[in-house]
Amino acid sequence: EVQLLESGGGLVQPGGSLRLSCAASGFTFSSYVMSWVRQAPGKGLEWVSSLSGSGGSTYYADSVKGRFTISRDNFKNTLYLQMNSLRAEDTAVYFCAKDLSAAVTSTPIDYWGQGTLVTVSS
Amino acid sequence: SYELTQPPSVSVSPGQTASITCSGDKLGNKYACWYQQKAGQSPVLVIYQDSKRPSGIPERFSGSNSGNTATLTISGTQAMDEADYYCQAWDSSTRVFGGGTKLTVL
Numbered sequence: 001e002v003q004l005l006e007s008g009g010g011l012v013q014p015g016g017s018l019r020l021s022c023a024a025s026g027f028t029f030s031s032y033v034m035s036w037v038r039q040a041p042g043k044g045l046e047w048v049s050s051l052s053g054s055g056g057s058t059y060y061a062d063s064v065k066g067r068f069t070i071s072r073d074n075f076k077n078t079l080y081l082q083m084n085s086l087r088a089e090d091t092a093v094y095f096c097a098k099d100l101s102a103a104v105t106s107t108p109i110d111y112w113g114q115g116t117l118v119t120v121s122s
Numbered sequence: 123s124y125e126l127t128q129p130p131s132v133s134v135s136p137g138q139t140a141s142i143t144c145s146g147d148k149l150g151n152k153y154a155c156w157y158q159q160k161a162g163q164s165p166v167l168v169i170y171q172d173s174k175r176p177s178g179i180p181e182r183f184s185g186s187n188s189g190n191t192a193t194l195t196i197s198g199t200q201a202m203d204e205a206d207y208y209c210q211a212w213d214s215s216t217r218v219f220g221g222g223t224k225l226t227v228l
Contacts, residue, residue: 035217045157045165045208047217059215062123095164105212108155110176112164 002026002111004096009116016086016120022079022096022113030054030074033099033107036081038092039115048094049081053102064090086120093117124213126220133226140196142223144209147190152211154192156185159222160205168207169194201227 008020020036036048049070050059058070069082079096093115100110126146134140144154154172157165167176169185172192182197192211196203204227209220 037219044206044222045159045210045219047210047219050217059217061216100167100170105215105217106153108153108167108170108210109157109165110167110170112166114164 002098004098004111004113006094006096006113006116009094009118011119011121012086013122014087014120017082017084018086018118020081020083020094020096020116020118022081024077024079024096024098027098029072029077031102033102033104034070034072034079035097035099035109036070036079037095037097037109037112038090038118039095040089040092043092046092050099050104051079052104057104059104083118086118088120091118091120124211124216124218126209126211126218128207128209128220128223130221131224131226133228134196134199136201136227137198140199140203140225140227142194142196142207142209142225144192144194144220145190146192146211146213146218149190149192149211150188152187152213154185154187154209154211156183156192156194157208157210158203158205159208165208196225199225199227203227 035050096113155170172187
């Protein structure tokens with residue numbers, strides 16, 4: 001059974017940093033694209049970033065480019081999102097997600113975590 | 123930047139057919155997928171590659187994509203299908219979600 005367990009969310013001041021983690025199990029982690037998707041309170045889904053299985057190819061939404069960094073540890077089966085220079089508009093539930101295949105930029109998400117809430121406020 | 127447009131809301135009576143559209147420039151040249159998100163839950167993939175159903179998704183869910191519009195169709199809609207539905211496609215290495223459609227079964 002595929003399981004994705006996010007951690008690291010919380011309250012942070014504007015301009016601050018936070019690192020999210022996602023522990024994955026139930027599949028061959030290194031074989032799949034992994035992604036982060038966020039959802040602001042009462043709003044729709046917004047893609048944040050995706051990363052190839054090897055970690056060699058990264059993709060970011062314009063809204064986070066230069067501030068957020070996605071990475072993975074294929075030995076620990078863990079996905080990360082380093083978030084710097086946080087803004088109020090980054091407040092959202094952040095979902096860790098497994099893509100259906102290894103083909104970045106063409107694959108849908110087939111499994112989602114439960115999400116972790118990030119609140120940016122003074 | 124690429125945009126996908128969905129109607130904010132769709133209503134359907136139980137047992138009837140619900141259709142939710144997703145519009146984008148030359149969307150038919152891309153693969154579209156659809157997610158269902160019930161209140162307080164994580165999204166679930168219901169259609170991918172325009173018309174394929176993942177394992178465990180009921181046959182009443184179907185999809186199509188042509189021209190500028192992808193459509194999610196739910197035949198024989200049930201009360202349990204009430205949820206928000208999001209379309210999604212890739213454009214130039216960017217994953218794009220539609221704004222979401224709230225399906226009300228009444």
